[in-house]
Structure formats: C-alpha cells, structure tokens
Amino acid sequence: MDQLDLTIRIAGENGEGVLTVGDVLAEALARSGLHIYTFKNLPAEIKGGASMTQVRVQDTPVRSPGDALDILMVWNQENYDIHVGEVKPSGVVIFDPDECEADESLALTQIAVPLQKITKTVIKTMKSKNVLAFGILTTFLGIPVEAAKQMVAESRWGRRKEFLESNINALKQAYIYVADNDIDLGLSVPVNQRNGHAQLIMTGNDALCMGALAAGCRYYAGYPITPASDVMETLAKAMPRVGGVLMQTEDEIAAITASIGASFTGAKVMTATAGPGLSLMVEALGLATMEEIPMVVVDVQRGGPSTGMPTKTEQSDLNLAIYGAHGEAPRIVIAATNTEDCFYTAVKAFNLAEKYQTPVIMLSDQHLSQRAQVMSRPDLSRIEIVERKQPEVNGSVSPQEFDRYEMTDDYVSPMPLPGRHGQHYVATGLEHDEHAHIDYSPEAHIRMTEKRHQKIESAVNEPGFVQRYGAEDAQLGLIGWGSSEGPILEALDRTLAKGYKVAALIFKMLQPLPEKEARAFIESIPVVSVVELNASGQFANYLQGRLAVSLKRFNIITGLPFKAGDIEEYIEGVLQYG
Amino acid sequence: MAEVRTADAEKTGTTERSGDEGRVVKRKLKDYRSEVKPTWCPGCGDFGVLAALQRALAERDLDPKDVVIVSGIGCSGRLPEFVNAYGLHVVHGRALPAAQGVKAANPDLTVIAVGGDGDGFAIGGGHVPHAVRRNQDITYIVMDNQVYGLTKGQPSPSTPTGMQALRRSVSMPKMAPYEGVLEGQLNILAMVIVYGCSFVARTFSSQATEMAKTIGRGLDHPGFAFVHAMSPCPTFYNTYDPWKESFMPLPEGWDTGDRIKAIDMAMEEVGDGVFHSGVFFQEEYRTYTDKLQDVYTKAYGDEQATIDALMDQYA
Missing domain, CATH: 3.40.50.970 (Thiamin diphosphate (ThDP)-binding fold, Pyr/PP domains)
Structure with a gap:
C-alpha cells in the first residue's frame, strides 16, 4: 500500500466553527497513532471573513502543510470559490447545496451534503453542525462509527456530559446520511493504534x-x-x-x-x-x-x-x-x-x-x-540545563576588589546576584571597565567591544545548529533557515527520488553565522539558492555580505508557508532550465 | 571595623533588617557611599537626595547586598553609581519596569527606583500608572528639577508653562524662543494620587533631615511608594530661592488616609504658588507579592512533576 498522505481542508465563515472541526479531526487522528500537520489561514478579525483550516495526515512525520487538496469541505459559496482551484484532479469537494452552487464544469468529484438542512431539521441544535461536519469527514475517511464516537467523546465535544448525547447523535446522523446516499470514497484511514501519553x-x-x-x-x-x-x-x-x-x-x-x-x-x-x-x-x-x-x-x-x-x-x-x-x-x-x-x-x-x-x-x-x-x-x-557563571557564595572578595566584567579566557565573567553575593556592582548601559565603572577611554571601549563580540562569536562552535542533507555531488544546493526546513527537505526527497542531484543546508543558528559550514556547502555545489519567506532575501544578503559569494534566491511573499510542491517545482525548473 | 561587619553579614547570608544576630554596630551613612564621586554640578539638589537616601538606608541598617537601586537616564539616573549597593542603570524612561522585574523575581530585596522628571514623566510616563497598579513594594524617588539637565536645559513636562521659567534659565529660551513654554505644566503629584498610588509624599532637597525621614517612610511602606523629591538645578534652571519661599509642611493634623483631600491639596497648591512637603496620602493595600503568594498556595507543586503534568494536556 502507498504511504498514507491526505490533505483535508475545511473552509467557512470565520467564527462559524470550521476551525474546531479541523482541530478535533487533527487531534483525533493524532491520538490514533497517525502523524498530522495543521495549517490555518484566517483573517485578523474576530468574527467574519473567510477562514480555513487544513489537516495533512500521514503515517510518518509530516514536514509541510501539503500541496493540492485531497478533500475540501466548504460551508458556503465564498469559500467554495476561494478554495476549489486547489483541489487535486483526483480530489473530492464536499459542499452544502443550500449554501452554494458547485461549478459543474470542473472535472472533480463533488458531493453535495446539506449540512445546514440536516442540522436544522434532523439534529435541531445548530451548535452541532460542526460535529455533523466532522462525522461526514470521518465517514469519508473510512473511520468506523464506533471509532468516531470515541473520538467525539475524547474531544472538547465530549467534555460536557450534558452535550455529549446530542453530539453523538449529530455524528450518527452523518453516518446515516452517507449510508443512505450510498457514498463511498474508498478510503480507509487506519485508526486502530492508540497513542498513550508518549506522543504529544x-x-x-x-x-x-x-x-x-x-x-x-x-x-x-x-x-x-x-x-x-x-x-x-x-x-x-x-x-x-x-x-x-x-x-x-x-x-x-x-x-x-x-x-x-x-x-x-x-x-x-x-x-x-x-x-x-x-x-x-x-x-x-x-x-x-x-x-x-x-x-x-x-x-x-x-x-x-x-x-x-x-x-x-x-x-x-x-x-x-x-x-x-x-x-x-x-x-x-x-x-x-x-x-x-x-x-x-x-x-x-x-x-x-x-x-x-x-x-x-x-x-x-x-x-x-x-x-x-x-x-x-x-x-x-x-534535558541538559546550563547555569550562569557566578562568584562563590560567601566569597571573601569585596565589592571594591571584584571585577564584574573580568576578562576571562571565554570572555564570560562571573555574575554576582543581589541578595546572594556580596560583590555588589552597578550594571550600566554606559561603556564601562572590568570593574563596571563608567569608562569612555579608547582602551576600555576596545576591550569591552571585543569581549562582547568574541563571546558571541565563540557560540558558533555549539553543536547541532546547522545540518546538511541530500546528494554529495549535488548540482543544486538549497539553503534554508528555521521553519522552511520541512518543505525544503520534503522537496529534496521528492526530487532526489526523481534522480535530481540536490542538497540542502539548514541553519538554526543565524548569529553567530556558522561560516565554515556555509562556505563549504556553497563552494562544493555549482548553483546554490537561498529559500526564504521574504521579498528581499534577507538571509541571502547576509550570507553574501559575510562570505562575499553570489547566491540565487527563491522567495515567496504570499503570507502563507512554503508548500513542498513550490520548492520541488523550483528545483526542477533550475536544474532543467538554469 | 566596617569591613569585618560586612563580612559577618555576608556569612549569615541574611536578608533580615536591623538587629541581625552577631552584629553590634549598625551601618552608618558612609557605609553606603561608593568609591565613585558624584558627577553632578556643584550645588545640585541631587546631592541632598543622595545623602538623604543613604541616611535612610543607614537608619534601617540594610545590607548593601540586599539593596538594588534602579535608574534610567538623566543627571539623577547616575545616582546608583554613588551608592554602595547593587545598581541597575537602564535605558531612558524604563527604571520602573526594570525595578518591577527585580522585585518580582526576588521579593526579599529592597528595591528603589530613582530618576528625574523627564525620565519618569515624559519618556517613561506610560509606566507610572502600571507600577502603581501592581503596587509592588518599591520606593520610587523622582528628583524633579523641572528641566532636562543632562542635555543642557530644555523644558521638561514639569516646567511651568509660558514665560515664567524662562526668566530663571539661560538655556530654556533656546527651545521656547517666542511665547515661552507652549505646553502646560504636568501636576506630577496629583497624577500619581489619582492613579491610586498607596503612598505619595513630597520633600525638598534643601531640607535634608525631613527628606531622609520621608524617604525612610517610603522604604517602610509596604507597597509602591512615590516620593516627589524637589531637587533644583542651579546650572540650567535655578529655583532654589523661589522654592525655599514656597515650601511649607502640610497642615498640622493632615489626614493621610483621605485620597480626595490629597488630590484637592495637590491641585490647589499650584494656584497658591506653594509646595507642601510631607506625606499626602498613605494606605496599605495588598501588594503584587501578597497576591502572588495566594496564587502559589493554590498552584505550587514539585517543579519537574508539574511540568510533566502540564504536558499531559497535549497528550
């Protein structure tokens, strides 16, 4: 069987409850031993405006929000119009026929589910509309009703006993509706395995x-x-x-x-x-x-x-x-x-x-x-915990003799603490000498500037802040930092599988800059591009300034995260057309 | 003698006030003098404030290691340098938030914030009501000279409006060349009373004994204590003569428990052209630390086990 990989999006009016559906679905799938990755896109206002939530589910750790949609559920016309273009050709659209009209010209599976009408006429509690929507989704995912009931009971919908019964009823109505209308997407998401407290x-x-x-x-x-x-x-x-x-x-x-x-x-x-x-x-x-x-x-x-x-x-x-x-x-x-x-x-x-x-x-x-x-x-x-360098408690050094900013081999000086150490001093934002006394002399400023810089520079030797991935003999190298790691590595795996020679270098420390690793990567690969979510290529500019090299850039400024597919296309584009 | 005594205090690691066991001789004012000589102009009112603070500390025999003096920027912001205690000299206008961080992280410390009228009521003015709201046990001494001294004499929020101040200042006309100071004069004392401060007092740097006493009452007050320390600047706005004339004690039998009367007095004295000295208002409210203690009683547990338990909410 292929790897499980489904991207499900639910979209509606902000404040209507779509986000809850997404949250409960994600939590339920995660508790069932699967890996999830959610993605929400909402307006900055508290009520109103289009909002959507997305859950990507896999049986291995998920690294990016997902590309095109496998399942889209929309609650109204506005959201249908916004999102329908992102559904895969093989994907499914679930829409409410009383709230929106589907575009029949699209070659997609489009399933009408009258969420609003069922809630109003059968369930009779408008609050349960999101439980119904959840049930429609779990039915389509092939999750047995008993497992879905347990999901509801374990969710925020099950927390208050007085509402549990009506919520379970709403869920049942989803299963009844789908069975009555004989809809089957042929999916069967495995939810047998239970996560204990080992997974968060x-x-x-x-x-x-x-x-x-x-x-x-x-x-x-x-x-x-x-x-x-x-x-x-x-x-x-x-x-x-x-x-x-x-x-x-x-x-x-x-x-x-x-x-x-x-x-x-x-x-x-x-x-x-x-x-x-x-x-x-x-x-x-x-x-x-x-x-x-x-x-x-x-x-x-x-x-x-x-x-x-x-x-x-x-x-x-x-x-x-x-x-x-x-x-x-x-x-x-x-x-x-x-x-x-x-x-x-x-x-x-x-x-x-x-x-x-x-x-x-x-x-x-x-x-x-x-x-x-x-x-x-x-x-x-x-977990390893580092404590601050401090003078000896009850040490005999008087405040007059003590140098708060003593020059040490590692440029870090013992720091006395009020109430604890007798070596009291005045910390000041003015330039000072080792003794923390104000000193504007060239010598003091040179020494203290060096202390402040060298201390930070030495942190570049801390392990685990830069990592190389991919082909040794890469033709194209991608540099990323922070949260673009996931989509970059997913795109890397996809293109490596297609035979492209690509590599990636991911930075988690930006200052001090791990220059050695950056230079080795850039010098060993013919074309290197910096992938980041900004317009000007801030990290690219920083690297160019520090290393005196020339780098390509791949930037998007949609306000949305990278999709692995964006980067995959970029890699293929560069390697095919330069 | 002084050194032996200090070492003793350190050995006991105590944060207790006067009467520590094994110590016979109480600290004197000179024990709170640092090795740094003040950089203020001769005649600066801040010398008086410094001495009064040192005397108040000596009277309470506070261990310098348990005292933190926090300041912002300005002539008066340099005060911590001159006191033999911990000092935290921060950016302009932010002495109060820094002092609140110190006190919140270690409530056993004696925390004093100091600064000028510009530092406290122009750039830092937004912090004062919130320091009052939190009512931490901090003493805030504002050395008000009604002028920006360190930048050579521009009008401050407490400078009298119009032409009045310009007659006593060679520097202020540079900033107010036509009609004098266009902005109104802030009534600092009234503001702080209205904010709801639990201790509000005024004192004058030329009245040393009384100032030490007032600062001391501020230190003793369990809550946020505001001390309006009028402290003239002989260099850029010399107000010694008029202030000596206009300073008078609050009326005999003044009721420090009546906030409305205190507001009235703070408003009315401006029209009368006088400054009253003494404690305008004092009342004990529960402090931020008191309230935190209640929270801890309800919530405190073994730290690592608690964090583990907190993670259960994500399981």
Missing part, C-alpha cells in the same frame, strides 16, 4: 512554552500580540505552578526591561512578541548586550511591515533580529524548524543565554507557532 499534539507556541519551563524559565513578561499571545496565556497557567512569575506589562518596552530586571537577580527570563514588539524592544536589547544580562526573546514573525498581516506568516524579521541595534550590540539569534524543535530550541536558547550571558533571540513564525504537529514526549530528566 502541540503547536509551536505550546512546545516552546514547555521547553522554556523545562529549561528553568521562571519569569515571563509580555504584552499581547498576535501570534505570540498564546505563549503568555499558556505560561499564565503554568508559571505559578512552578513558583514562577508571569507579568502582563503595559507594553513591550516594559516587558523587556522588566525581564532584564528579573534576570539581574538571577532568574531565567523570557519575553515573546512579534515584529512590532521586537521593534520596540531593540533599544533594551542593546542594554542587555551591554550589561551582559541573559534573556530569551522569542519573535513569532508575522507578515510585515508595520501592522502588516498579523495572522499571516513570513520570515522577514531576520535583519531586525541580527542587526536591530544602535551601536554594535551582538547577540545570539537562533531559529526553530518545527513543533518538536520549538521545545528543544527553547531549551537551547536558555542554555545559550545563561552560558554566554547574552540576550538570545529565538525566531519562530506565525505558521510554526499555530500549527499542530505530533511530537514524542520529552524526557525531562534527560
């Missing part, structure tokens, strides 16, 4: 929150912003339970400066935001670099500039993350690639921040932050 269904934001907690994050300050707000909400529930503090501040400037204050006392701190918030944080990020204060700043990138497209995805804050500072304020910038990686990258972000006493910017993006994927449950006892 998480979004990128969920995973990074758990990673942060596991790494020891005990102070979070933040300001609401799409698509980072759910980091704050998740931690609001979690933080008090581990003795931490979550503070919703009055703006992002307060969030980052409060985080600096908390870290000054020794707490492991984080703030998460999106591009507009990161813009506001830039001044204080420079302060954290200057005072050598560890902290993690998560930027969940969204479409920009300005307010831009808050609910769309883009990789367009790279320049800001790397260069956003007055003066020269080096910091570490890393990017997560998928949901599971959000967990481990968050852990690494804290470890790097503490080890190098520096702000670490962790880049995510709207798509990565909101989509759900399946990941293996992390074993917390095996």
Whole structure:
C-alpha cells in the first residue's frame, strides 16, 4: 500500500466553527497513532471573513502543510470559490447545496451534503453542525462509527456530559446520511493504534512554552500580540505552578526591561512578541548586550511591515533580529524548524543565554507557532540545563576588589546576584571597565567591544545548529533557515527520488553565522539558492555580505508557508532550465 | 571595623533588617557611599537626595547586598553609581519596569527606583500608572528639577508653562524662543494620587533631615511608594530661592488616609504658588507579592512533576 498522505481542508465563515472541526479531526487522528500537520489561514478579525483550516495526515512525520487538496469541505459559496482551484484532479469537494452552487464544469468529484438542512431539521441544535461536519469527514475517511464516537467523546465535544448525547447523535446522523446516499470514497484511514501519553499534539507556541519551563524559565513578561499571545496565556497557567512569575506589562518596552530586571537577580527570563514588539524592544536589547544580562526573546514573525498581516506568516524579521541595534550590540539569534524543535530550541536558547550571558533571540513564525504537529514526549530528566557563571557564595572578595566584567579566557565573567553575593556592582548601559565603572577611554571601549563580540562569536562552535542533507555531488544546493526546513527537505526527497542531484543546508543558528559550514556547502555545489519567506532575501544578503559569494534566491511573499510542491517545482525548473 | 561587619553579614547570608544576630554596630551613612564621586554640578539638589537616601538606608541598617537601586537616564539616573549597593542603570524612561522585574523575581530585596522628571514623566510616563497598579513594594524617588539637565536645559513636562521659567534659565529660551513654554505644566503629584498610588509624599532637597525621614517612610511602606523629591538645578534652571519661599509642611493634623483631600491639596497648591512637603496620602493595600503568594498556595507543586503534568494536556 502507498504511504498514507491526505490533505483535508475545511473552509467557512470565520467564527462559524470550521476551525474546531479541523482541530478535533487533527487531534483525533493524532491520538490514533497517525502523524498530522495543521495549517490555518484566517483573517485578523474576530468574527467574519473567510477562514480555513487544513489537516495533512500521514503515517510518518509530516514536514509541510501539503500541496493540492485531497478533500475540501466548504460551508458556503465564498469559500467554495476561494478554495476549489486547489483541489487535486483526483480530489473530492464536499459542499452544502443550500449554501452554494458547485461549478459543474470542473472535472472533480463533488458531493453535495446539506449540512445546514440536516442540522436544522434532523439534529435541531445548530451548535452541532460542526460535529455533523466532522462525522461526514470521518465517514469519508473510512473511520468506523464506533471509532468516531470515541473520538467525539475524547474531544472538547465530549467534555460536557450534558452535550455529549446530542453530539453523538449529530455524528450518527452523518453516518446515516452517507449510508443512505450510498457514498463511498474508498478510503480507509487506519485508526486502530492508540497513542498513550508518549506522543504529544502541540503547536509551536505550546512546545516552546514547555521547553522554556523545562529549561528553568521562571519569569515571563509580555504584552499581547498576535501570534505570540498564546505563549503568555499558556505560561499564565503554568508559571505559578512552578513558583514562577508571569507579568502582563503595559507594553513591550516594559516587558523587556522588566525581564532584564528579573534576570539581574538571577532568574531565567523570557519575553515573546512579534515584529512590532521586537521593534520596540531593540533599544533594551542593546542594554542587555551591554550589561551582559541573559534573556530569551522569542519573535513569532508575522507578515510585515508595520501592522502588516498579523495572522499571516513570513520570515522577514531576520535583519531586525541580527542587526536591530544602535551601536554594535551582538547577540545570539537562533531559529526553530518545527513543533518538536520549538521545545528543544527553547531549551537551547536558555542554555545559550545563561552560558554566554547574552540576550538570545529565538525566531519562530506565525505558521510554526499555530500549527499542530505530533511530537514524542520529552524526557525531562534527560534535558541538559546550563547555569550562569557566578562568584562563590560567601566569597571573601569585596565589592571594591571584584571585577564584574573580568576578562576571562571565554570572555564570560562571573555574575554576582543581589541578595546572594556580596560583590555588589552597578550594571550600566554606559561603556564601562572590568570593574563596571563608567569608562569612555579608547582602551576600555576596545576591550569591552571585543569581549562582547568574541563571546558571541565563540557560540558558533555549539553543536547541532546547522545540518546538511541530500546528494554529495549535488548540482543544486538549497539553503534554508528555521521553519522552511520541512518543505525544503520534503522537496529534496521528492526530487532526489526523481534522480535530481540536490542538497540542502539548514541553519538554526543565524548569529553567530556558522561560516565554515556555509562556505563549504556553497563552494562544493555549482548553483546554490537561498529559500526564504521574504521579498528581499534577507538571509541571502547576509550570507553574501559575510562570505562575499553570489547566491540565487527563491522567495515567496504570499503570507502563507512554503508548500513542498513550490520548492520541488523550483528545483526542477533550475536544474532543467538554469 | 566596617569591613569585618560586612563580612559577618555576608556569612549569615541574611536578608533580615536591623538587629541581625552577631552584629553590634549598625551601618552608618558612609557605609553606603561608593568609591565613585558624584558627577553632578556643584550645588545640585541631587546631592541632598543622595545623602538623604543613604541616611535612610543607614537608619534601617540594610545590607548593601540586599539593596538594588534602579535608574534610567538623566543627571539623577547616575545616582546608583554613588551608592554602595547593587545598581541597575537602564535605558531612558524604563527604571520602573526594570525595578518591577527585580522585585518580582526576588521579593526579599529592597528595591528603589530613582530618576528625574523627564525620565519618569515624559519618556517613561506610560509606566507610572502600571507600577502603581501592581503596587509592588518599591520606593520610587523622582528628583524633579523641572528641566532636562543632562542635555543642557530644555523644558521638561514639569516646567511651568509660558514665560515664567524662562526668566530663571539661560538655556530654556533656546527651545521656547517666542511665547515661552507652549505646553502646560504636568501636576506630577496629583497624577500619581489619582492613579491610586498607596503612598505619595513630597520633600525638598534643601531640607535634608525631613527628606531622609520621608524617604525612610517610603522604604517602610509596604507597597509602591512615590516620593516627589524637589531637587533644583542651579546650572540650567535655578529655583532654589523661589522654592525655599514656597515650601511649607502640610497642615498640622493632615489626614493621610483621605485620597480626595490629597488630590484637592495637590491641585490647589499650584494656584497658591506653594509646595507642601510631607506625606499626602498613605494606605496599605495588598501588594503584587501578597497576591502572588495566594496564587502559589493554590498552584505550587514539585517543579519537574508539574511540568510533566502540564504536558499531559497535549497528550
């Protein structure tokens, strides 16, 4: 049997419940031992506008949102018109004949299911329309009614006992309707295997929150912003339970400066935001670099500039993350690639921040932050945690003798903490000497600039932040960073299978730049192209500037994530036509 | 003598206030002097504020390792450098959020935020109401000289409107060359009372003893304490003479528990051309830390087991 690979999209009016159908379907399939990858595209408004949710299901880990659709369910005409063009020739459209008219000229299987009418006349609770829609989908996927009932019972629809019966009834009506009308798509998605607690269904934001907690994050300050707000909400529930503090501040400037204050006392701190918030944080990020204060700043990138497209995805804050500072304020910038990686990258972000006493910017993006994927449950006892270099407690060195910014071999100096160490000092954003005294002399500025830069540069030797894939003798090399890893690697596998000689190099650390790996890759392959979700090729420009090389680029700026098919076509295009 | 005593305090690792076991001699004002000499102009009111703060710290015999002084940018923002304690000198206007982070992460510390009128009520003005709302046990001393000193004498949010200030300043006419200061004067004290602050006081740098006492009351107050420390700038806007004239204590028997009266007084004194010194308002509310303690009582558990349990919601 071929590998299971179905892409299912449900689209309707925003606020109508289509997103719930997608969520429940994804969770149910994931609990049944399958791998899922969700993708939502919604307007920034709370109610109204077209919204859609998509679930791609496979029996192995899913790496990208899926190309053309196998199943499209639409609830109204607007959504039919928007999405019908994306259905595969072999695909199926499920539409409500009372709400929309199908285009008969299309060579597609189009099945009319009067969702609205059945809900109104048979089920008689409008709230159950989404359970009915769910049932139609599970029937078409060949999921037996008993298994589907269990899915409903285990879902949010089963949480309240008083509604369970009517929800199960709605589900049954779906199976009755499909049986009565003798519809069979011939699908049989295997849902026998049960996932215990070993597999987790998480979004990128969920995973990074758990990673942060596991790494020891005990102070979070933040300001609401799409698509980072759910980091704050998740931690609001979690933080008090581990003795931490979550503070919703009055703006992002307060969030980052409060985080600096908390870290000054020794707490492991984080703030998460999106591009507009990161813009506001830039001044204080420079302060954290200057005072050598560890902290993690998560930027969940969204479409920009300005307010831009808050609910769309883009990789367009790279320049800001790397260069956003007055003066020269080096910091570490890393990017997560998928949901599971959000967990481990968050852990690494804290470890790097503490080890190098520096702000670490962790880049995510709207798509990565909101989509759900399946990941293996992390074993917390095996997570390595790095602690900050500190002076000896009860050490006899007086504050007058102590050098907070002592020049050490690794440029990292022991940091005394208020209430804990007697070596009190004044951390200042002004240029200073080893003793933390203000010093504008050329010598002090040269020494401290070197300290700040060398410290960050040495982090390039940290393992696991750059990885090469594909053919050794590649004719075309793709470079990607962060969340484009999945679609790049899927496209790589597809084109390798077709006989193309391609390779990929994926960066998870962007500053400091793993130059050695980048140069070796670029010099060994005739044509190298940088694949990223932005218009100007920010990473390509950065690589060109650092390495003095010339690179091709492949950029899309639709506000949507890469599809593996986009990149596959690009690879074939370059290798066939140059 | 002082060193021996400090070492003792460190050995016990205590964060307790005065009367620590094994310590006989209390700290003196000079024990809170750092090795850095103040960089302020001769005659700056901030010298008085610094000394008053050091005296208040000495009276409470606070261990320098348990004291964090947080500041933003401006002449007065340099104060932490001159105190023998922990200091956190941040960006312009952000002393309050930084101080709140310090206090939230370690409530055992004595946290003092300091800064000027520009730092606190122009660039940083948006943070004041929120610091008040959180009511953390922080003392915020605003050294108000009604001028931007470090940038050489531009009008600030508390500069009197119109031509009034220009007569005493050689620098301000540069920014207000025609009709004087076009913007109105902010009533800082009234604002903070209206925000709902749990402790609001005013004091004058030329009245050293009284200032130390007022700052001390702020330190003792369990909650966000606002100290409006009038501190003249002899270089760019010399207000010593008029302020000496117009400063007077709050009326005998002043009721510090009446917020409305405090607002009235703060509004009326402007028309009367006087500054009242003393505690305008004080009331104890539950602090942010108090409320957090309640949350912890309900939620706290073994950390790793809790995180594992939190992950169950995704299973």
